[in-house]
Amino acid sequence: MNHNLILGLSMLGTSIGLYLVPFCKQAILLVFMMGVLGISTGILDTGCNVLILHIWRGEAAPHLQALHFTFALGAFLAPLLAKLALGSAVPSENHMVTDVSNHSELTLPPAADLDVIFGVPANKNLLRTYVVIGTYVLVMFSFFIILFFQKIPNEEKTKEAAQRTRTAKYQNALLGLLFIFFFFYVGAEVTYGSYVFSFATLHAGMSESQAAGLNSAFWGTFAACRGMAICFATCLQPGTMIVLSNVGSLAASLLLVIFDKNHICLWVATAVYGASMATTFPSGVSWIEQYVTIKGKSAALFVIGAALGEMVIPVVVGSLQGKYPHLPGILYVSLGSAIVTGVLFPIMYKLATAPLHVKIQGSRKSEDQKALLSTSTFNDEDEGDYGEEGAEKEWNRVDFEMIEMNDTMRNSVIETSRKILRESPKGISS
Secondary structure (H helix, E strand, O other), X not given: OOHHHHHHHHHHHHHHHHHHHHHEOOHHXXXXXXXXXXXXXXXXXXXXXXXXHHHHHHHOHHXXXXXXXXXXXXXXXXXXXXXXXXXXXXOOOOOOOOOHHHHHHHOOOOOOOHHHHEOOOOXXXXXHHHHHHHHHHHHHHHHHHHHHHOOOOHHHHHHHHHOOOOOOOOHHHHHHHHHHHXXXXXXXXXXXXXXXXXXXXXXXXXXXXXXXXXXXXXXXXXXXXXXXXXXXXXXXXXXXXXXXXXXHHHHHHHHHHHOOOOHHHHHHHHHHHHHHHOOHHHHHHHHHHOXXXXXXXXXXXXXXXXXXXXXXXXXXXXXXXXXXXXOOHHHHHHHHHHHHHHHHHHHHXXXXXXXXXXXXHHHHHOHHHHHHOOHHXXXXXXXXXXXXXXXXXXXXXXXXXXXXXHHHHHHHHXXXXXXXXXXXXXXXXX
């Protein structure tokens, strides 16, 4: 499908979902609307990465960092906006039911009543929050539709068709390992950001204000480092950034496990952990693009891995925390995920850099022919764009010219000899 069209439709679905969520008064309807939001944002998450790789190709690293910086910035600002809306909420008139005899009052009216299914929320600030964000997304939808109706030049299609397709020797294994890599990385990131408040208050003995500050320190350093990574990506290779992120995550999670109740260590290690986790995902996408041409299916594979990690690992940690509240399960999961990602990346690098023997033999096949051709012919041509077929045609042309030149020289010698014989009969004997 057209990139702009599918991203525009995903923005439209997100906007409609945001408009309708605050009006839902039935749990099943709210579940349905959250499902619509999940589908729309899932398409957006995959499509944005593919679109940037499609536009910038080998120079996509800074642009990917900028894209994921906006994700982090939104994750940092949206809760603050919701906090402002919910902070001024009027206390609900419904009180806790203390008498079992009042249980009958909680019986819901028939589902056919529209007032029960849909209703205006009592907190108007909450409604305005959803409306503002939904309107913002709707404006983005209009931009994508404008881009969709613009004519695409033919040069872009020609350029795309002429580009080489990068294929690693162990491409399927590489994408599978990247699936697991993002599963643990995104799962650990979301789990720590979700449970650090509860961990700080229940296990480390922090007050609620201190725990909220610790949570803000994680997401704040996360967003700030993603912003700085836009500049870093112009001078550092994606693989180098992944290695630095893995080392920082491993060191920070190890300190958190060892000094799990030291408040100063929690502050420092949480900030380092957030900064280290910031650049891994966009750097991973940029890194794999160097060895494998990423299209929709490939991008969907590792984005699904990230989404599964975001869904599964927090549930597992929540269950462990419920059964073993005295253990810092969130820290153990963070350390284990850092170890897994730290081990997987060298393996992926080894697979990605494995030589392609077939291609090497194919390139050597025409190497002798190219060496015998005139060097001036190839100085103006890029060897990668010239190709083996062009070299073969050039070789045939040179052969033909050599044969034609030999025939010309032979005819010239014969004509010269005949002319000499006609002018000087005495020279027959000689």
